[in-house]
Amino acid sequence: MLTTAGLGVTIGTAGCVREVRNAVNRDGRDRLSLTITTLPADGDRESIQLARTVRDTLEAVGIDASLAILSHEEFLRAILTNHEFDAYVGRYPGGSDPAYLYETLHSQYADESGWQNPFGVTSLALDDVLERQRRADGQQRREAVEETVETFAAEQPFVPICAPDEYRLVRTDRFDGWGERHPGTAQGYLGLEMVGESSDEEGDGDGDGDRDRDGDEDKVARLRAAHTDPRPSQNLNPLSAEYRHRGLVTGLLYDSFAVDPDVIGPLEDGGNDGANTRQANDGNGGDDEADELTTGIDLHPWLAESWEWERNDDALVLSVRLRDDVRFHDGEPLTADDVEFTYRFLADTTLGADGIPAPSPRHRGAIAGLEAVEGSEDGHRVELRFDAGSGTAAAARALTVPILPKHVWRDRSTPADVTGVRIAEGTTDALVVDNVPAVGSGPFAFADRTDREHVTLERSDDHFSVRPGLDLPEPTVSEVQIAIDPRSTSAIELVAGDDADVTTTTLESYVIDDVLEIADGNDDLEVLESPPRTFYHLGFNARTAPFTNPRFRRTVARLIDKAWIVEDIFDGYATPVSSPVASEWVPDELAWDDDDPATPFLGTDGTGDIDIDAARSAFEAAGFDYDANGRLRTREGN
Amino acid sequence: MFTEILGRVAVVIVFLLPISVVALVGRDRLSALRREWRDRLRVSWPIVTVLIAVLLLNRVMRWSARRITDRVGIHMTETFYGLEGEFILVFQSLEAPAVTTYFTLIYVYGYTFMLLFPVVAYFALSDTRPFRRLLAAYALNYAIGLVFYLVVIALGPRNVMPDVLGQTMLYDTSPEYQHLTREVNRATNVFPSLHTSLSATVAVFAYWTRDEYPRWAPVAVVLALSVWISTMYLGLHWAIDVLAGLVLAGVCVGLSQLLVGRWSVTDALERLDR
Incomplete structure (x- = not known):
């Protein structure tokens, strides 16, 4: 009796509520409110300052904006894996080649986790130019990239803000040879020469591989690094998007077939102009067709002895010759079987088990277009087959992935079981395992680590780079001890006080003036300046309103005075950018020229002062409106 | 680097402690202590054990309990920032190199001294209750603080x-202390401020024992006030953390009065023996 009555009441109110909701929603526009996710100031002071600047800017134009500050791995998990964010500010690991834009912006990756399309951008126009970019080579590719940049400028799937200059402090009284290769890459820590007592060994520098038999060099030869990012002391998984930035430490532990010649640095044969000077093209090949195929590929053989391209009707084939007798750090040989496994595994870490593929979130783009991998019988050759339309420039990125030992990773294809952390379905153990101890084939092997204190690597004495006759930078130090030190100021102090030799992570811009001064007054200290490899950006979650709307994104982009930010937050130690690629790829009309060519600032350039009226008009023109209190309203309100 | 700094702290404390003990506790009490320490320890060992256990648990949990935090933790940074904004900048008006040095020394050395001195001083009293209550209050501070840190x-x-x-930020003006405090604290452990709650606890006890230690009471109060301000001046804590620290201190002091002396573990054990 009572129940029935209650039910009646419920039904009655439900109808009423529906009616009310209907009435409210008829013209139901709510104030637009959003949260900007970012990182704490420890180790990356610029992100939080940028986020606060953007928040103040949005507040000024009537948007209710708040901040969410998450630790590094929580931040990346929220953005890359769970897509739980409205907007965020951070550094994009980027890439020196525009090919990375393919996985970054292609709509086919909108639902995946990792650095492939974390924004959830879906644009047919972008897809179209990205496809063309992937398939083209040479001049056609250049044109396709320029078109991508133009489409990007119009759609603003994210807002590139600035590329910070990379500064590192090094001691020159123990090691020399700094900065020949980019110190943001593993190769930057190879080929260092010992100074002082051990300087008599310098003559050996070119690869006799017998330096370490001279006696008591061990205490001299320990390279001490100060690293502001604690993550390498917690996790050494080269597949983890949350724990890796650009993979410096895993780059020391794992080898890839090829490395960027810019990071290999000056080689004695002098040339990286044109494909013919590459060792890759020694021996076989060398005919006209092969030359044509390799134009524009800027990679140098590393774990691969050489490779050849071949195009036939149904595929682009890359056949790679492995170096002989390469072993993983645990003594197991590295064979074509491991290579075959690696590519299959990166494409789907479930190895096809349950139907939902779980690709490596860091290598998705590098192996896009790869259709099959086959090792030769003798174990020395591997054939990578790409779909027929692939361009070699994009396909060549497959040479840059880390080669994994099959015997270690095969068992990690099972579904992950992590208590406490929300992870996406179809996540395998391989994607979440901390991979300690890491077993690779790289120039250094894992030795020890303590969470948030250090990770220590030791030289792999039989790494191929130490073989005679190979002109490759080799591990010269017997040990690399990476001490975790979460702030630039204390990292500098470690180097200045002779407790460390190098700050491996880039210094934050607020300390650069000081560090230049410190180095100026000390003969044993030197500041390395290297080209930027990352850029700060404002990312939108284009899966939800109002970020789905490119007009909205463009208007927000136009509220950011990038030149002023560079001066105000980065003390001038950054370059304002409007395109997500290196300047050599940017078409002339979009080149930065005192002001932002793609999204001109709605205010007085260089002051950060927004023209509020102009901003309002821009939002109104984009289909939004303001209430009587000057608050921006949106239909979907979230 | 870490051991170096820790060594420096230890050296300062080791020097400061005996001098202040001799000056403030007095020779009579110290000689009494030499005769009676066994008896006093016999009465006090249960709470000493509890405190050591809580400290060990605290150390282990702060670092290894990430899973608990991942599951039940609530992000509050934005709430605090939204509530008080840039309030703590009022302390920036004091800014001067000498002031920064003062608060840095207070934060690192003064605080450590403040926690250790009363332990010795109260152990030197023939009445063991202040000693036991102080240790109980310490244990409660750490235990309750830990729960907040996890959540x-x-x-x-x-x-x-x-x-x-x-x-004025501690780690920029004196980056060497980064190595010290990072060992002890995680960046996300700010609410409540244990620096505040423990120094307030000590100050309240100092007030209560002003008859026994008339000169310690004003010293403790000045030190405590300095510690509270230093946490904000150096950019380490929000005012909300400091307020919560004061509330926590009140709760712990109150509970220590209620709990200590109510049950006697030693009596209970003797009864069991019989």
Whole structure:
């Protein structure tokens, strides 16, 4: 009796509520409110300052904006894996080649986790130019990239803000040879020469591989690094998007077939102009067709002895010759079987088990277009087959992935079981395992680590780079001890006080003036300046309103005075950018020229002062409106 | 580097402690202590054990309990920042190199001294109750603080507005202390401020024992006030953390009065023996 009555009441109110909701929603526009996710100031002071600047800017134009500050791995998990964010500010690991834009912006990756399309951008126009970019080579590719940049400028799937200059402090009284290769890459820590007592060994520098038999060099030869990012002391998984930035430490532990010649640095044969000077093209090949195929590929053989391209009707084939007798750090040989496994595994870490593929979130783009991998019988050759339309420039990125030992990773294809952390379905153990101890084939092997204190690597004495006759930078130090030190100021102090030799992570811009001064007054200290490899950006979650709307994104982009930010937050130690690629790829009309060519600032350039009226008009023109209190309203309100 | 700094702290404390003990406790009490320490320890060992256990648990849990925090933790940084904004900048008006040095020394050395001195001083009293209550209050502070640390994920002002804090942030003016405090604290452990709650606890006890230690009481109060301000001046804590620390101190002091002396573990054990 009572129940029935209650039910009646419920039904009655439900109808009423529906009616009310209907009435409210008829013209139901709510104030637009959003949260900007970012990182704490420890180790990356610029992100939080940028986020606060953007928040103040949005507040000024009537948007209710708040901040969410998450630790590094929580931040990346929220953005890359769970897509739980409205907007965020951070550094994009980027890439020196525009090919990375393919996985970054292609709509086919909108639902995946990792650095492939974390924004959830879906644009047919972008897809179209990205496809063309992937398939083209040479001049056609250049044109396709320029078109991508133009489409990007119009759609603003994210807002590139600035590329910070990379500064590192090094001691020159123990090691020399700094900065020949980019110190943001593993190769930057190879080929260092010992100074002082051990300087008599310098003559050996070119690869006799017998330096370490001279006696008591061990205490001299320990390279001490100060690293502001604690993550390498917690996790050494080269597949983890949350724990890796650009993979410096895993780059020391794992080898890839090829490395960027810019990071290999000056080689004695002098040339990286044109494909013919590459060792890759020694021996076989060398005919006209092969030359044509390799134009524009800027990679140098590393774990691969050489490779050849071949195009036939149904595929682009890359056949790679492995170096002989390469072993993983645990003594197991590295064979074509491991290579075959690696590519299959990166494409789907479930190895096809349950139907939902779980690709490596860091290598998705590098192996896009790869259709099959086959090792030769003798174990020395591997054939990578790409779909027929692939361009070699994009396909060549497959040479840059880390080669994994099959015997270690095969068992990690099972579904992950992590208590406490929300992870996406179809996540395998391989994607979440901390991979300690890491077993690779790289120039250094894992030795020890303590969470948030250090990770220590030791030289792999039989790494191929130490073989005679190979002109490759080799591990010269017997040990690399990476001490975790979460702030630039204390990292500098470690180097200045002779407790460390190098700050491996880039210094934050607020300390650069000081560090230049410190180095100026000390003969044993030197500041390395290297080209930027990352850029700060404002990312939108284009899966939800109002970020789905490119007009909205463009208007927000136009509220950011990038030149002023560079001066105000980065003390001038950054370059304002409007395109997500290196300047050599940017078409002339979009080149930065005192002001932002793609999204001109709605205010007085260089002051950060927004023209509020102009901003309002821009939002109104984009289909939004303001209430009587000057608050921006949106239909979907979230 | 860490051991070096820790060594420096130890040296200062080791020097400061005996001098102050001799000056403030007095020779009579010390000679009585030499005769009676066994008896006093016999009465006090249960709470000593509890405190050591809580400290060990605290150390282990703060680092290894990430899973608990991941599951139940609530992000509060934005709430605190939203509530008080740039309030702590009022302390920036004091800014001067000498002031920064003062608060840095207070934060690192003064605080450590403040916690250790009363332990010795109260152990030197023939009445063991202040000693036991103090240790109980310490244990409660750490235990309750730990629960908050597991549940509340909040970053200090230095992580949110480093630019406006400017010249007074501890780790920029004295980066060497980074190595010391990082060992002990995680960046997300700011609510409540244990520096505040423990120094307030000590100050309340100092007030209660002003008849026994008339000169310690004003010293403790000045030190405590300095510690509270230093946490904000150096950009380590929000005012809300400090307020919560004061509330926590009140709760712990109150509970220590209620609990200590109510049950006697030694009596109970003797009864069991019989």
